[in-house]
Amino acid sequence: MKGVRRLFVAVLLLSFLAGLAACQTPAGRSAGAVVDDATITTKVKSKLFGDEQLSGFAISVNTFQREVTLTGAVNAPEHRQRAEEIARSVEGVRGVNNAIQLK
Numbered sequence: 001m002k003g004v005r006r007l008f009v010a011v012l013l014l015s016f017l018a019g020l021a022a023c024q025t026p027a028g029r030s031a032g033a034v035v036d037d038a039t040i041t042t043k044v045k046s047k048l049f050g051d052e053q054l055s056g057f058a059i060s061v062n063t064f065q066r067e068v069t070l071t072g073a074v075n076a077p078e079h080r081q082r083a084e085e086i087a088r089s090v091e092g093v094r095g096v097n098n099a100i101q102l103k
Contacts, residue, residue, distance in 0.1 A: 036092060037063040043090045044068055053082055059100060061087070066094040073101045 041063040048054050048061070057079065059072035068087045074080050084098045 037066065040066060040068065040090055040092050044087045044093075047086045047090065048083060051082065051086060053079055054086070057083075059083055063093075066092055067097065068093050068095070069097040069099060071099045073103045075103050077102065 041061050044061045044063070048059055054074070057072060057074050059070055059074070062069045062071075068090075070083055070087060074083070080098065080100045080102065083100055084096050087093060087096045087098075
């Protein structure tokens with residue numbers, strides 16, 4: 001009886017560990033980290049869209065491990081700088097890569 005119980009506990013433990021391993025992305029990130037990045041991206045996009053100077057420009061926002069990358073094109077260096085300032089102002093952003101080009 002003890003052998004069956006130990007086997008059951010071992011199988012249960014292995015199933016639990018396999019479940020934990022399945023909770024990570026191929027890049028080794030947890031589901032929570034992916035959600036955090038998506039939240040940061042949404043907040044940055046919302047602020048860019050709501051900004052009077054930048055709302056008409058197509059600026060793409062990507063976030064990976066709380067680092068934001070901005071791409072797109074704007075008319076003036078001030079717009080490029082403004083987009084970076086907005087991205088940096090969002091809570092949780094660790095860094096900003098500004099790859100926005102001037103038209």
